[in-house]
Amino acid sequence: MPSLRINGTDHAFPGDALPATVAELLNALEIDHATVVAEVDGRIVERGRFGQTPIREGQSIELVRFVGGG
Amino acid sequence: MGPVFFELQQATVGIAGLGGLGSNVAVALTRLGPGRLVVVDFDCVEADNLNRQQYFLDQVGMHKVDAMLDNLRRIRPDVEVVAHKVRLDPANIPGIFADCDVVAECFDRSDQKQMLVETLLSRLARTVVVSVSGLAGYGRSNAIQTRRISPRHILVGDGVSGIGPGVPLTAARVGIAAHHQANAVIEVLLEQWSPDYPEPESCQA
Numbered sequence: 060m061p062s063l064r065i066n067g068t069d070h071a072f073p074g075d076a077l078p079a080t081v082a083e084l085l086n087a088l089e090i091d092h093a094t095v096v097a098e099v100d101g102r103i104v105e106r107g108r109f110g111q112t113p114i115r116e117g118q119s120i121e122l123v124r125f126v127g128g129g
Numbered sequence: 130m131g132p133v134f135f136e137l138q139q140a141t142v143g144i145a146g147l148g149g150l151g152s153n154v155a156v157a158l159t160r161l162g163p164g165r166l167v168v169v170d171f172d173c174v175e176a177d178n179l180n181r182q183q184y185f186l187d188q189v190g191m192h193k194v195d196a197m198l199d200n201l202r203r204i205r206p207d208v209e210v211v212a213h214k215v216r217l218d219p220a221n222i223p224g225i226f227a228d229c230d231v232v233a234e235c236f237d238r239s240d241q242k243q244m245l246v247e248t249l250l251s252r253l254a255r256t257v258v259v260s261v262s263g264l265a266g267y268g269r270s271n272a273i274q275t276r277r278i279s280p281r282h283i284l285v286g287d288g289v290s291g292i293g294p295g296v297p298l299t300a301a302r303v304g305i306a307a308h309h310q311a312n313a314v315i316e317v318l319l320e321q322w323s324p325d326y327p328e329p330e331s332c333q334a
Contacts, residue, residue, distance in 0.1 A: 094243050096246050096250070129149055
């Protein structure tokens with residue numbers, strides 16, 4: 060089963076259903092694109108490139124979600 | 130009396146937003162010691178802000194950067210502050226914070242936090258970012274934590290408590306988060322500017 064390491068935890072995707080891009084991954088996890096900072100293998104992926112940034116088996120992904128208030 | 134950490138006189142810290150987080154971070158850092166602050170806010174002080182922000186009733190209507198500069202100089206007359214009355218966006222962020230060793234993300238809206246942190250981390254090569262997510266409400270003091278996400282990104286907050294109906298922003302809990310931020314800034318600066326400084330007993334790594 061394909062897997063990704065997301066925020067330090069292994070996350071398995073059943074079948075061949077590994078999301079193709081950062082945007083698809085966020086959709087699968089039901090995360091609002093406008094409020095998340097994404098890092099793939101230590102590199103920041105800008106929000107405008109979520110749809111073009113491919114995801115590959117075994118990558119390490121950090122997703123920092125912001126909620127309002129300050 | 131001068132600041133606590135004289136060895137940080139050469140350090141520059143950015144504070145993006147002077148609301149509940151930023152006004153408290155600015156006051157704490159002025160007492161602690163970084164040589165220069167770069168503060169940015171386009172807003173004016175409103176009466177509603179006084180429930181958690183470090184301004185006074187007679188400052189309502191002033192630009193926050195002007196009011197904060199007055200307040201910081203009353204604490205430390207020699208504090209060096211570069212003030213910008215602008216709305217931050219991806220085009221002006223890299224230039225405004227170019228000289229900062231650390232930037233504290235002190236915005237209110239979640240999409241603005243995202244924009245600022247993403248821009249700082251992707252466009253500036255060495256600046257460390259201390260951001261906040263999850264500080265609304267009251268109680269649960271110990272749910273607010275400081276975590277190192279990556280070498281250049283430290284995140285403060287409980288991660289879940291956004292502002293909403295029945296979940297107000299309060300001076301006490303916003304203050305806890307702001308002081309986590311100021312404390313993380315000092316820790317980063319001491320590692321950078323004074324590597325021989327004794328490490329705190331429990332590290333946040």
